[in-house]
Amino acid sequence: MSIPVLYEVQLNQRGGIMLNSFDYHSSTSYERGSLGGHYLDWRAKPEPFKTYEGLEQVHLNREVDYIRRDLMKLLCAPDDEARFEPFVDKEKLAFFLVMTEALSAEVPSAGGVLYLRSPASAGALYPTEIYAAVHQAAGLESGIYHFNPLDFLLTRLRSGDFRAFLHEVVGKEGDFTQAVTFFFTAIFFRSAWKYRARSYRYHLLDTGHVVENLVLILKAMGLRYRVLCDFDDDRVNRLLGLDGTGEAALSMVSLEGAGQKPPGGGTEIEDLPASVLNAGRVPAKETDYPLIRLMHESGKGIYRENYETVNTFFPFKAVPNQFNRIGGVPDGAGLSPYPDCVVLRRSRREFIPEPLSKEHLSMFLHALSVSEEQNCLKALATGFIAENVRGVEPGVYILDRENRRTGLVFPGFYTEKMADVCLNQAWLAGAAVHFLFLADLELLDAVYGPRGYRYVMLGAGRMGQRIYAVSTAIGLGCCGVGAFYDAEAAELLGLNQGARMLYLVAAGLVDRRG
Ligand SMILES: Cc1cc2nc3c(=O)[nH]c(=O)nc-3n(C[C@H](O)[C@H](O)[C@H](O)COP(=O)(O)O)c2cc1C
Structure with missing residues (x-):
């Protein structure tokens, strides 16, 4: 299988300082006796929901028709039996989103009411945001949308068909007639507020929890999807109106449509305005944790060395007898x-x-x-x-x-x-x-x-x-x-x-x- 290599990365020869996984993980390790107390500044606690000013909003219907599936059959269903879905409509998109991230409980907290959600999250801080690129979805103009699970609405950030653009940012791999592409990002300070530099771990783990909820509903519907971790970070962030340092894209999931029809739309995009870039930020109160930025930035390159030949990532010193x-x-x-x-x-x-x-x-x-x-x-x-x-x-x-x-x-x-x-x-x-x-x-x-x-x-x-x-x-x-x-x-x-x-x-x- 060919892997898209978007950047040729020379480890440690890229000019700037690079952090690798082992160093980041070690630098953010907890050691007995050296944890100390971290004062939580409640006035600086970031808002748990991202909102935008002055952009068109589309309210979604929460009343979805539930489907029921045997969990074990669902979890073990082979993906290659799934079918292609060329189009989704607004109702189906709402269904995918409510199954991915629903508010599932309300508990009192020091900052007011805390809404717990269907995916687990370290410290219930919910750094993950969801966006979707849709086209030809009945009831929804083609474009890039942000999902707000509190008000259960979409905010349209861009209008247009971005499939050609997306085809490029994932290295021209696979089918480019996706019915929908979902993007999962993290607002870094949401968790860094409490967990400081260690929180990049939780940005990724928490986002994995959310991604899997989407995967499960797509599997339950028998639909063909791809989880993508390799894409051009800068271009995806630009598409979503993110600066890449306060909030950045971590993962994508595309719902695959059949065929290789040439997609509409161009491959160039305009920058979104500053109001979009600053949504969800509390810059004056945010503490900068350079390790998070550095680790994320270091991971920009898509790199494979001997990955075909390395078959085992066995982590233990001892090997089982049988x-x-x-x-x-x-x-x-x-x-x-x-x-x-x-x-x-x-x-x-x-x-x-x-x-x-x-x-x-x-x-x-x-x-x-x-x-x-x-x-x-x-x-x-x-x-x-x-x-x-x-x-x-x-x-x-x-x-x-x-x-x-x-x-x-x-x-x-x-x-x-x-x-x-x-x-x-x-x-x-x-x-x-x-x-x-x-x-x-x-x-x-x-x-x-x-x-x-x-x-x-x-x-x-x-x-x-x-x-x-x-x-x-x-x-x-x-x-x-x-x-x-x-x-x-x-x-x-x-x-x-x-x-x-x-x-x-x-x-x-x-x-x-x-
Ligand atoms: C990455 C991650 C790390 C977590 N770490 C801990 C932990 O160390 N101790 C703990 O009691 N709960 C931990 N939790 C559970 C969260 O506190 C819990 O998901 C959150 O409070 C929301 O509650 P809920 O899972 O009941 O919805 C963790 C959850 C995640 C996703």
Whole structure:
């Protein structure tokens, strides 16, 4: 398969300072005893919803006809059986958006009311914004729109057909008659306000959670889509009216239409006005975290070195003696269906010491065994700590997603130690399983350059959202964890020198009264 190379990047020879994944991750590591207190300035807390002045708004209908799907069949459905969709209408677009990001609860907070949403988000800070390029959508003028999930409306930023432009920015790969292209961005200060330089991790993980919700609805509708992490950053940011430093595009998803008809529209665009560029910013109060800017900027280049020959991104020092297949996909008939398990998802931490069944573990493992679309997930390693699973030896395991098999890396009980490593979040000790997202960052840097960090972190977020969906469908508790002492986590898990834990998602039985 050919990979679009938009820039020829010479690592460390590009003139400016470049940061690689390993350095960024290390520079933003938590170390025991050195965390200190970070004063939260509530007056500087960014608005959680982006709005624009003086642009045309299109209200969407929240009352959508729900579809129901067996979650396990949906998660495991092969993408190549999906159909092309040349056109969507306004109602269908509204449906995709409400399934991707719905407001799902209202809780009091220091800054007023906090709306929780269907995707999980570190600290419920929701840095991710969604945009869409639509054309020939009945009821909607062709153009570029921003989605506001609070008022459930679209704001039109540009009019016109941008398919030719988009065809260029993704390196002329694939079909260019997309019915819709979705863009996922992050407003960096939304999470940096609390998590400072470490927040670039959460921008990517959180965005992965949102992306996966869109992927699930497109799969549920049997539609053909592509998740794109490789595109010309500057041109996409310009298209969306972003400065690329306060807010920047992280991922795209295109809904594929059939055929190779020449698209309308040109490949040149005008800059959007300053009012659009400044929407969603609180510049006077924003603290600049140069590491975020630097890491994002360093990832601009699309780079592949020996990626055809590097087949394994195995992160552990020890190698399992044997691998066991995870068996057939369990029947999901007894579970609550999609989309209930996405819309009703919530983080639950009140784990009880009851064992998880082997069948339920197998559901998670199948849900995580997704194909390596365009290699963006290739470098992401998935493991798990099985602590309290009936019939499964306790220990740290690797999941070989491609071959749907697991290997015991080393036996033992680990959730209590991991709870301590995760800034002593004691509730983690009671979870039946900790799912682990890992990457050999040194190898990642060598193969993909700094942009590789986006692939693995977005991928980890996407898989995290799947774990939440399966947990909710079974009636289990689940919670993502991004706060841990990084070097201690690597030590506890016996990772390679260049490998690090990126994200952990705990799951297990919970106290239903909680
Ligand atoms: C990337 C990421 C990291 C998270 N880290 C933690 C964590 O370290 N500890 C924790 O208790 N919850 C953590 N969470 C859960 C969030 O706090 C939770 O998603 C948010 O408060 C919204 O609540 P909800 O998931 O119930 O909608 C994390 C979630 C994400 C997506």
